[in-house]
Amino acid sequence: MTGSNPVESNRSTHSPTSSLDLRIGEEQLNLLERLTNACAVSGDEGEVRTIVLESVRSLPTVSEVRVDALGSVLVTCRGSAPERMRVMVAAHMDEVGLMITSSADDGFFRFDKVGGLDERQLAGKQVLVGKDHIPGVIGAKPIHLSQSEERKRAISIESMRIDVGPESAGRVKVGNWATFATKFTRIGDSIRAKALDDRLGVATLIELIRHAPPEVDLLAAFTVQEEVGLRGAQAAAYALDPQVAVVLDCTPANDLPPWDAGDEYSSENIRYNTRLDCGPALYVADRSTLTDPRLLRHFIQVASRSNIPYQIRQPGGGGTDAGSIHTQRAGIPAISISVPGRYLHTAASIARIQDWENTLRLVHAGLTELKPDLLAQSRQ
Amino acid sequence: MDRYCADVSSSHRKHMQKPDLQSLLKDLISVSGISGHEASVRRLIEDAWQPITNQLLSSRLGSLHGLVRGSGPEPRQSLLLAAHMDAIGFMVARITDGFIHLQAVGGIDPRVLPGQLVTVHGREDIPGLIVQPAAHLLPPKTGSGVVPLEHLLVDTGLRAEKVAELVRVGDLVSFAQPPFQMGSDLLAGHSLDNRASVAALTVCLHELRGRSLAWDVWAAATVQEEVTLFGAATSAFELRPSLAVAIDVTFGSGPGSPDHQTYPLGQCVTLGWGPNIHPALFESFKRLADELEIPWKMETLPVHSGTDAIRMQVASGGVPTMVVGIPLRYMHTPVEVVSLKDIQRAGRLLAEFAARLDADYLPKLEASFDPGSDNRA
Numbered sequence: 001m002t003g004s005n006p007v008e009s010n011r012s013t014h015s016p017t018s019s020l021d022l023r024i025g026e027e028q029l030n031l032l033e034r035l036t037n038a039c040a041v042s043g044d045e046g047e048v049r050t051i052v053l054e055s056v057r058s059l060p061t062v063s064e065v066r067v068d069a070l071g072s073v074l075v076t077c078r079g080s081a082p083e084r085m086r087v088m089v090a091a092h093m094d095e096v097g098l099m100i101t102s103s104a105d106d107g108f109f110r111f112d113k114v115g116g117l118d119e120r121q122l123a124g125k126q127v128l129v130g131k132d133h134i135p136g137v138i139g140a141k142p143i144h145l146s147q148s149e150e151r152k153r154a155i156s157i158e159s160m161r162i163d164v165g166p167e168s169a170g171r172v173k174v175g176n177w178a179t180f181a182t183k184f185t186r187i188g189d190s191i192r193a194k195a196l197d198d199r200l201g202v203a204t205l206i207e208l209i210r211h212a213p214p215e216v217d218l219l220a221a222f223t224v225q226e227e228v229g230l231r232g233a234q235a236a237a238y239a240l241d242p243q244v245a246v247v248l249d250c251t252p253a254n255d256l257p258p259w260d261a262g263d264e265y266s267s268e269n270i271r272y273n274t275r276l277d278c279g280p281a282l283y284v285a286d287r288s289t290l291t292d293p294r295l296l297r298h299f300i301q302v303a304s305r306s307n308i309p310y311q312i313r314q315p316g317g318g319g320t321d322a323g324s325i326h327t328q329r330a331g332i333p334a335i336s337i338s339v340p341g342r343y344l345h346t347a348a349s350i351a352r353i354q355d356w357e358n359t360l361r362l363v364h365a366g367l368t369e370l371k372p373d374l375l376a377q378s379r380q
Numbered sequence: 381m382d383r384y385c386a387d388v389s390s391s392h393r394k395h396m397q398k399p400d401l402q403s404l405l406k407d408l409i410s411v412s413g414i415s416g417h418e419a420s421v422r423r424l425i426e427d428a429w430q431p432i433t434n435q436l437l438s439s440r441l442g443s444l445h446g447l448v449r450g451s452g453p454e455p456r457q458s459l460l461l462a463a464h465m466d467a468i469g470f471m472v473a474r475i476t477d478g479f480i481h482l483q484a485v486g487g488i489d490p491r492v493l494p495g496q497l498v499t500v501h502g503r504e505d506i507p508g509l510i511v512q513p514a515a516h517l518l519p520p521k522t523g524s525g526v527v528p529l530e531h532l533l534v535d536t537g538l539r540a541e542k543v544a545e546l547v548r549v550g551d552l553v554s555f556a557q558p559p560f561q562m563g564s565d566l567l568a569g570h571s572l573d574n575r576a577s578v579a580a581l582t583v584c585l586h587e588l589r590g591r592s593l594a595w596d597v598w599a600a601a602t603v604q605e606e607v608t609l610f611g612a613a614t615s616a617f618e619l620r621p622s623l624a625v626a627i628d629v630t631f632g633s634g635p636g637s638p639d640h641q642t643y644p645l646g647q648c649v650t651l652g653w654g655p656n657i658h659p660a661l662f663e664s665f666k667r668l669a670d671e672l673e674i675p676w677k678m679e680t681l682p683v684h685s686g687t688d689a690i691r692m693q694v695a696s697g698g699v700p701t702m703v704v705g706i707p708l709r710y711m712h713t714p715v716e717v718v719s720l721k722d723i724q725r726a727g728r729l730l731a732e733f734a735a736r737l738d739a740d741y742l743p744k745l746e747a748s749f750d751p752g753s754d755n756r757a
Contacts, residue, residue, distance in 0.1 A: 108634070108635050118494075118512075120491070120494055120512065120526070120527070121494050121495045121512070123491055123492045123713070124492030124493070124496060124710070124713045124714050124715050125495065125715065126557060126560045126568065126715060135560050135561060135562050135568070136562065137560065137562070137568045137710070137715035137717060138715070139634055139635065139636075139709055139710030139713060139715055139717070140489060140491060140492050140636070140710055140713050141636040141637050141710075142631055142637065142710065142711035142712055142713075143487045143488065143489040143711075143712050144487070144631070144686070144711060144712070145631060145637055145638065145641055146489065151489055151490075151491065151526065152525065152526055153525070153526065154491065154525055154526050155491055159635070159636055160635070161634075161635040163562075163634065163635070163709070163717065164562060164563075165562040165563045165565070165566040165717070166563075166646075167562075167563030167564060167565065167566070168562065168563050180495075181560065182497070183558075185507055187506070187507050187536060187537035187538065188537060188538045188539075188542065189537075189538075189539075190537030190538070191537075192507065192509060192537055252514075254513075254514045254516075254517065256479060256511075256513045256514070256517055256533065256535075257476045257477045257479060257517070257533075258513075258517045259513070259517060259518050259519050259522075259531050260519075261476050261477065262476060269517055271514075271516050277539075342511070342535065343495070343509070343511050343535075346494070346495045346511075347495040347496075348495060348497065348509050350509065350535055350537045
């Protein structure tokens, strides 16, 4: 044991948890419910930040908490092993959403997208606007008044309005953010909520902090502005100066049947990206990052040894905070590990509790077994 | 429904408290009641009407008939006030690997469907989500544009085996967004077409409490309007009213809707005008609205009204009909918006009309088409 700082004396009262004992129970689901029902569009992460600070501040595992210049929450959990790696684990607090772009006395406000949203997902939705969560709806012309030709064209965002009614019109201002009003629901083994991307990552990271493995220095970053260009992670990675980084995100599971499923010569869904029920998704490559092969090998070995199911995310597009973290300073080897989720960036997404639990276990086990000599290995 | 056949004493009627319109309407849109399957909403309406009517009956098709008995000499004339209680929705068309394909019940624009919460009414009620599969899982060229209903799916979050156990082809699927209050006067939600009018009819029945009526007044919550209009057709045949009024929602002004076809929310009720409307009945409503200082606008209906009035007009030898409209934004979407003020106004107008009917009214109305007849009072 090295040194004797006050944190380590704290830690002596806190017995490390075995990764396989970690569970997603009522407490974790309640936290996820609060996190997903909170409104935190990129640039306006305050509500989630408040929950994060509240959740981690008084934990015995935590050595230091600060909020950086962009609004990211940086939490240090110093380990106690003699040789420890400095590991950054990041999850973004922000979600895609909308911003009011013009004033409207009649209560019909123009708006624009914040982050990657499919405009076809907007019509007919309930939304919450601004800090006071003013209720509004995005309507659509009645089918009775539209021509069939018109209904073959998607409704453009320019023609849509957020309608809050005349009474609330004065309380909505240009620049206010808005999000879908969908509330968290549990259905069997699944959870359905808005913003599972990336509140699942945030909730996982809070659990990791609660059960911080003493084998590493855990540098947790709850980042801002991921959905608009991985910005918070850039500043956080520089400040934390880790040796390696693990990014926790939520990645699309496009594991749906193709349109002609059941036909004699039906096509096959070979581009599913990830699948529900197959465990955490390990990234090999996405649009902005080539995963460090040593980290990938490490997590695969840990998963195999611990009998934790995992899947390799199909290489391709998409991106996570790893994209900006791994190029910070002189380079930071990084890997992304995601909970698979369906219908991300829409009003409601669906994920499995079991996949989330396995993600938590795998990341925890991976951190526990992380040795500084990993980086001495050859990258190949 | 037998249990409601018994007369309800009029003293009981007088002591009923006026319900909070907002909570009544929220209740009414928190149940499904898709065309042809209105039982869930009918039960709620029975509960609301039971204390404020003398008799409640169900038609053979399932429409609910509530009578407020008049005190004029027999045979009494009768007024039918009809608001349809059914709503648009879906049926399960087929199931693939636990994902449900939908068939629409009523007119629904598929562009408002991706990302909508629904309830699948299987062996038990299951929450579901309408989803738009990724482009590469759709037929060529479909992926980037409007995805038609046949390619949208419902994901329940349950595994395929569980879905197979709980859901069958033909099961109903209804919108499930909770009611959404926008300020003190506006309410957003699904099925406000036409639960808003059912609420107006309920307001009317409350207004009629304790008032002496010359005519019998039948309030009807009709079935199947969105698909066949047959609820109104059969109710009008069975009740053979002297006059019939359809209460339905009409197009509210809002983004994307042309001004000349729409009416501002919170500012008026509409009075229908056209071949589906008896001109003398229109005149009566118009004069009454002016007298009561209820703001109104004429809704021009050059061909027909698109309401229960179409069928009621030609039922059992013909019935003079009228249409009273409540403006509603984003009709047939899950975020329909309506003003409680307008509902209150419509209910009051209907009640005042019913209360002022006397023995002379019908002869005068009939004479309006034939000024030389002896019917003139």
